[in-house]
Amino acid sequence: MSYQTLQQWLEQEEQTNGLPSELTRLVLSVADVCREISYEVSKGALAGVLGVAGTENVQGEEQKKLDVISNELMMKAVLGSGVVAACASEEMDHCVPAQAGERRPYLICFDPLDGSSNIDINVSIGTIFSILPNPHEDAASPTDDDFLQPGNRQVCAGYVIYGPQTQMVFTVGRGVVMFTLNPDDNTYLLTSPNVQVPAQAKEFAINCSNMRHWEAPVKRYIDELLAGKTGVRGKDYNMRWIAAMVAEVHRILCRGGIFMYPRDNRDPSKPGKLRLMYEANPMSWLMEQAGARATNGHESILNIRPEKLHQRVAVFLGAAEEVERVTSYHTAD
Ligand code: AHG
Ligand code: MN
Ligand code: MN
Numbered sequence: 540m541s542y543q544t545l546q547q548w549l550e551q552e553e554q555t556n557g558l559p560s561e562l563t564r565l566v567l568s569v570a571d572v573c574r575e576i577s578y579e580v581s582k583g584a585l586a587g588v589l590g591v592a593g594t595e596n597v598q599g600e601e602q603k604k605l606d607v608i609s610n611e612l613m614m615k616a617v618l619g620s621g622v623v624a625a626c627a628s629e630e631m632d633h634c635v636p637a638q639a640g641e642r643r644p645y646l647i648c649f650d651p652l653d654g655s656s657n658i659d660i661n662v663s664i665g666t667i668f669s670i671l672p673n674p675h676e677d678a679a680s681p682t683d684d685d686f687l688q689p690g691n692r693q694v695c696a697g698y699v700i701y702g703p704q705t706q707m708v709f710t711v712g713r714g715v716v717m718f719t720l721n722p723d724d725n726t727y728l729l730t731s732p733n734v735q736v737p738a739q740a741k742e743f744a745i746n747c748s749n750m751r752h753w754e755a756p757v758k759r760y761i762d763e764l765l766a767g768k769t770g771v772r773g774k775d776y777n778m779r780w781i782a783a784m785v786a787e788v789h790r791i792l793c794r795g796g797i798f799m800y801p802r803d804n805r806d807p808s809k810p811g812k813l814r815l816m817y818e819a820n821p822m823s824w825l826m827e828q829a830g831a832r833a834t835n836g837h838e839s840i841l842n843i844r845p846e847k848l849h850q851r852v853a854v855f856l857g858a859a860e861e862v863e864r865v866t867s868y869h870t871a872d
Contacts, residue, residue: 542728542729542730543728543729544726544727544728544729545566545567545570545707545718545726545727545728545729546567548716548718548729549563549566549567550563552711552713556713558711559644561622561644561645562622562645562670562694562695562711564620564621564622565617565620565622565623565645565647565670565695566695566709566711568616568617568619568620569613569616569617569647569666569668569699569707570699570707570718570727571616572612572613572615572616572617573666573699573705573707574705574720574725575612576608576609576612576613576651576652576666576699576701577699577701577705577720579605579608579609579612580605580658580664580701581701583661587604588604588605588608589603589604589605589658589659590603590604590659591603591604592604592606592607594607596629596630596631597630597631597632597849598629598849602630602655603652603655603658603659605652605655605658606630606651606652606655607630609651609652609666610628610630610631610651610652612651613626613628613649613651613666614626614628614631614635617647617649618635618637618638621643622643622644622645623637623643623645623646623647624636624637624639624642624643624644624645624646624673624675624680624681625637625646625673625680625681625685625686626646626647626648626649627646627647627648627649627683627686627816627817627848628648628649628650628651628817629649629650629651629814629817629818629849630651633683633848634646634681634682634683634685634686634848636680636681639678639680640678641678642673642675642676642677642678643673643678644672644673645670645671645672645673645694646670646671646672646673646681646685646686647668647669647670647671648668648669648671648686648816648817648820648821649666649667649668649669649817650666650667650814650817650818651666652664652665652666653665653666653667653698653783653784653785653818654781654782654783654784654785654786656782656783657781657782657783657786662781662782662783662786663700663701663702663703663781663783663785663786663789664700664701664783664785664786665698665699665700665701665702665783665785665786665789666698666699666785667697667698667784667785667817667818667821667822668695668696668697668698668821669690669693669696669816669817669820669821669824670693670694670695670696671686671688671692671693671694672688672692672694673685674688683848686816686845686848687844687845687846687847687848688845689820689841689842689843689844689845690815690819690820690821690823690824690840690841690842690843691824691841691842693820693821693824694711694712695709695710695711695712696709696710696820696821696822696824696825697709697710697821697825698785698788698789698821698822698825700785700786700789702786702789704719704720705719705720706718706719706720706730706789707720707727708734708789708792708825709825710824710825710828712828713828714732714733714734714828714829715731715733715734715792715825715828715829716729716731716732716733716734717729717730717731717734717792718730734792734793734829735829735830736791736792736795736826736829736830736831736857736858736859737795737858738830738831738858738859738860739795739858739860739861740776740795740796740797740857740858740860740861741774741775741776741777741795741796742776742777742778742779742790742794742795742796742797743761743764743776743777743778743779743796743797743798743799743861744778744779744780744781744787744790744796744797744798744799745757745761745778745780745798745799745800745801746780746782746800747761747778747780749803749805752803752804752805753801753803753804754801754802754803754804754869756836756865756868756869756871757799757801757803757836757865757868759868760864760865760868764776779796784798784800784813784818784822784854788822788825788826788856791826791831791856791857791858792825792829795857795858796857796858797855797856797857797858797861797862797865798854798855798856798857799854799855799856799865800812800813800853800854801836801853801854801855802835802836802853809851810835810851810852810853811835811851811852811853811854812851813851813852813854814849814850814851814852815840815843815845815850815851815852816845816848816849816850818854819833819835819840819852819854820840820841822854822856823839823840823841823854823856824841826856826857827839827841830859831856831857831858831859831862832855832856832857832858832859832862832863832866833854833855833856833857833862834855834856834862834866835852835853835854835855836853836855836865836866836869837866837869837870840852840854840856
């Protein structure tokens with residue numbers, strides 16, 4: 540059986556759907572650099588890349604060596620693509636503009652390594668990216684404020700997961716495609732051309748250790764799932780928690796389910812743990828493109844107007860019927 544390569548798929552999109560060639564260039568740059576990150580990740584202890592870097596990011600989180608390495612690689616690659624005016628990352632205080640004397644059409648946000656706590660234990664991690672239009676019509680250097688566009692403005696979003704296989708999953712607004720990196724010749728091959736998430740689910744993901752901090756609608760929803768056949772839902776549910784959003788989203792795209800990281804009462808200044816620009820927006824668009832849903836408990840994540848680059852948000856995403864149900868519990872409250 541022969542598979543289409545990533546490059547062939549993008550060229551076909553250019554011809555049949557008018558995908559801009561600059562976007563092709565950027566997607567290929569991301570794909571290439573993630574192959575390098577995948578390689579660094581695969582060497583693990585052999586390359587001395589495991590463990591902490593001894594620094595903290597802007598959000599006061601300890602950085603792993605691989606967080607720093609991946610961030611540097613991503614930044615160099617996207618700014619070097621020639622089509623990015625500025626990039627913003629979970630690991631950097633502010634956006635970094637390209638040294639451009641000409642207009643460049645895109646901005647890109649990324650979480651260079653999602654699921655950092657999994658690095659040292661050889662469990663799946665990944666790189667998440669979100670590409671936005673550059674609002675400037677001229678060669679002006681973008682600032683942090685230029686990134687504050689809602690998720691429904693994204694022109695491409697996705698992730699590369701480093702697991703048993705390295706896979707690149709993304710959307711340009713016409714469904715979700717999944718490519719698998721062929722280690723024999725280092726090409727990405729199209730293995731799932733139209734990913735769909737069923738509206739119903741029998742698997743959920745949430746960090747139950749935070750249960751005592753949850754708000755009432757989340758407690759109610761999870762209690763009902765845990766009651767299984769004996770409760771109002773009338774069926775048993777299974778649970779998973781990988782502690783890497785990228786891996787949870789990947790599982791949902793492959794076999795359905797719902798993922799939640801709600802806001803809780805631990806720290807009222809933080810409306811959730813996950814970051815809107817680097818994690819929630821790209822994953823939410825993937826979900827909606829696969830026929831699933833994503834809300835913050837009240838509204839579609841893609842409609843949220845960001846106020847800050849490093850803004851956090853509650854996330855409920857996956858199977859449409861489940862996300863709608865838990866969202867309705869919030870609005871009924
Ligand atoms: P990151 O490694 O980029 O900081 O993100 C980790 C996030 C997310 O991927 C995951 O779902 C969540 O943190 C896990 O949080 P807990 O440790 O609270 O389970
Ligand atoms: Mn992350
Ligand atoms: Mn990260």
